[in-house]
Amino acid sequence: MSYGIYIGRNLTADGHAWLAGYGDEPSSHWLEIIDRAEHGPEATITVGVGPDSDMPGHRTEIPQAPQTARxxxxxxxxxxxxxxPITNGGLNEHGVAVRDIWSTSCQALIDMTPKHQTGPNYSDLARIVVERARTAREGVEIMAQLIAEHGYSCYGGNSHIIADPDEAWVVIQFSGGKGLWVAERLGADDIRASRPGYIGVVPTEPDETFLYPPHFISTAVDLGWYDPDAGLPFDVNAIYGDGKGPWKGMAWVEAEMRKRAEAAPITFTDVCWAIQTERLTGDTAGYGQVVPLVHPSHSDLRMMWHAPVGPVTAPLVPVFLGQTEVPEEFGQHRYLTTGEAHRFLDCRKEATNPDTVSHVPQGVEVSDSAVYQFKRLMHLAFQDDGLLKETWDHWRLMETRLAEDLPRVLRSAELLLEAGEPELARRVLTRESAAWLAEGLEDCRALVASGHARLRMRDALNRNGKPMAPEQYW
Structure with a gap:
């Protein structure tokens, strides 16, 4: 289902906007840094969903861009x-960040969806935007063009937040096979949470705040869902969505962040809290991301704060676009990876059935899995309020110290870049981030060992089959 929150720059202590969120999926997650690439004129990419998807369709080939961004x-x-592999978005070298968030269409549109739907799916759209867009507005236009030319493959409706240092857009794509989408601009004074993605009343003609295709209003008229002569506003959520308006959790966190903004400018700690609080974040959160929306002097200095599982019990740690690699512990492992249950780190059956060979390199699989270790810590902490508080305090202190150290690391890399030493700058960024990630993982192991011993000794380990977790809004 996923969750995202945007904070406009006029409301923050740092003077820049923020985009934060997490993905809500049960399978394995891994961090990747993809380099800039050149593609020939005949290059294509495969998009869409297959016949085995929950809402089936056909995979198709569409043209690749001449260049894709780091x-x-x-x-x-x-x-x-x-x-x-699937993605909910990320951050590119141009400063465009993307978060994918579920947003259900009304049942009538879902029922209209062709059984042989084609075109990019939600992940394709997110990936293509971070590969191609130079601004958030261009990201909206790329999505619109892709849907118009190739269609849209859905699982019931979806949305994205696309942001850059100057503005952000909420974009909702609808089921039905009719090429319906709508986008709302967010600015410097806005706070917007999405779960699900939500847009309410829009004008009956596009403007600088609301964008949609030419047939967006007329389709509702033709279906008998909207009467332009009745004098009623065009409520997107009521007509094409679930009709529920902003969900309780969205309203709660927006109100809380607005209250903080009225008391004092929103800080980095406030932004992190919005995706760390146990009222919103638990086992369903597959990871965490916080992106400062800035324009540094060099694209290698762009960064995001990353947590390998839901950051309620994991630290957010800086990862830089200029890094040359991701530590293997934070890469893809077999743990929770779909399809790995019938594969082996063994090639003897490869000739007759290639799918019996694991997709994870053997050298990577022998490293520790950060996701596995942090999941262990999460479920220990959820069984004991004292351990949950101890874990929370430990990671929040770590984040505070990292935030204090971060400017010096960025300045060191910046000086090297200004001196014409990009390889040395990337070495600094890679080593510092890797060291921070390793420190967090080492502390995680210690907290796991301590927490497990204490719960085991008190005979407090939950073995009744009903998981324990803090109460959440969703």
Whole structure:
């Protein structure tokens, strides 16, 4: 289902906007940094969903862009049969960040969806935007063009937040096979949470705040869902969506962040809290991301704060676009990776059935899995309020110290870039981020060992089959 929140720059202590969120999927997650690439005139990419997806369709080939941007993203292996690897977005070298968030269409549109739907799916759209867009507005236009030319493959409706340092857009794509989408601009004074993605009343003609295709209003008229002569506003959520308006959790976190903004400018800690609080974040949150929306002096200095599982019990740690690699512990492992249950790190059956060979390199699989270790810590902490508080305090202190150290690391890399030493700058960024990630993982192991021993000794480990977790709004 996923969750995202945007904070406009006029409301923040740092003077820049923020985009934060997480993905809500049960499968494995891993961090990737993808380099800029050149593609020939005949290059294509495969998009869409297959016949085995929950809402089936046909995979098709569409043209690739001549150049794709360097970017970082979190990938995962399963959601409703959408072909892997899947992504909810990330951050590119131009400063465009994307978050994918579920947004259901009304049942009538879902029922209209062709059984042989074609065109990019939600993950394709997110990936293509971070590969191609130079601004958030261009990201909206790329999505619109792709849907108009190739269609849209859905699992019931979806949305994205696309943001850059100057503005952000909420974009909702609808089921039905009719090429329906709508986008709302967010600015410097806005706070917007999405879960699900939500847009309410729009004008009956596009403007600088609301964009949609030419047939967006007329389709509702033709279906008998809207009467332009009745004098009623065009409520997107009521007509094409679930009709529920903003959900309770969305309203709660927006109100809380607005209250903080009225008391004092919103800080980095406030932004992190919005995706860390146990009222919103638990086992369903597959990872966490916080992106400062800035324009540094060099694209290698762009960064995001990353947590390998839901950050209620994991630290957010800086990862830089200029890094040359991601530590293997934070890469793809077999743990929770869809399809790995019938594969082996063994090639003897490869000739007759290639799918019996694991997709994870043997050298990577022998490293520890950060996702596995942090999941262990999460479920220990959820069984004991004292351990949950101890874990929370430990990671929040770590984040505070990292935030204090971060400017010096960025300045060191900046000086090297200004001196014409990009390889040395990337070495600094890679080593610092890797060291921070390793420190967090080492502390995680210690907290796991301590927490497990204490719960075991008190005979407090939950073995009744009903998981324990804090109460959440969703």
């Amino acid at each position: 970017h970082m993203r979190v990938s995962y292996s399963y959601y409703l049969g959408v072909p892997a």
